[in-house]
Amino acid sequence: MDSRIAVIGLAAAAFFAVTACATIEGKPSPNAGAGTPPSTSTGTTPAGAPAALDDADPCGLVTAEDVERAxxxxxxxxxxxxxxxxxxxxxxxxxxxxxxDIRTNVGLTGVNATGPVTDLTIGGHPVKAWVSQGGTCFVVLGVTESSRVDITAQPKTGTQECGPAQRLAELVEPKLP
Structure with missing residues (x-):
């Protein structure tokens, strides 16, 4: 945990000192919960997907080998x-x-973004994506009205890109109910 705090602190300090722009493809929208909330489905889940996120292991949503390939x-x-x-x-x-991050107590309407939000769809899941002032990229996949999976990517010092977070979200999405 100490390394995570150190990485976050260093990244925040670096990006407050440097002005940079990042691009997330999609159409920005206000973060007021407007729009259609994600629907719940009683249909089948994709092969390998847990029936619900309640018992899902976050390290089981994507393999180390898949992460390395991507x-x-x-x-x-x-x-x-x-x-x-x-x-x-x-x-x-x-x-x-x-x-x-697997969150089973809050859905997309509970997103508390610190930057302009872009609404996307990855696979069949609605997504909210943004970049914080510190340069951290967030890609949040809605699963149900009360659950979601958050993908975050801390920037490397001196860079700001969201491709890795989006690629990881694309790997995780097929495993979601």
Whole structure:
């Protein structure tokens, strides 16, 4: 946990000192919960997807091998690190921290974004994406009205890109109910 706090602190300090722009493809929208909320479905779930997120393991939503194929070699083993109500799995790729959080107590309407929000769809799931002032990229996949999966990517010092977070979200999405 100390390394995660250190990475977040260093990243925030670096990006407050440097002005940069990031682009997330899609159409920005106000973060007022407007629009159609994600619907719940009683249909079938994709192969390999848990029936519900209640018992899902965040490190089981994507394999280390899939992460390496999509993003590059891992700097160590994936780490389970639950914080608050989120069940989390951390991956470090090329000195960049990527986190998969499962939240079963809040859906997309509970997103508290710190920057302009872009509404997207990945697979069949609605998504809200944004970049914080510190440069952290958030890609949040809605699963039900009361559950979601948050993907975050901490920036490397001096960079700001959201491609890794979006690629990780694209790997996780097929495993969601």
């Amino acid at each position: 993003l590059g070699a891992l700097d160590g083993e994936p780490r389970r690190n639950d914080l608050g109500t989120a069940r989390s799995c951390e991956y470090e790729v090329d000195k960049r921290l990527l986190v998969v």
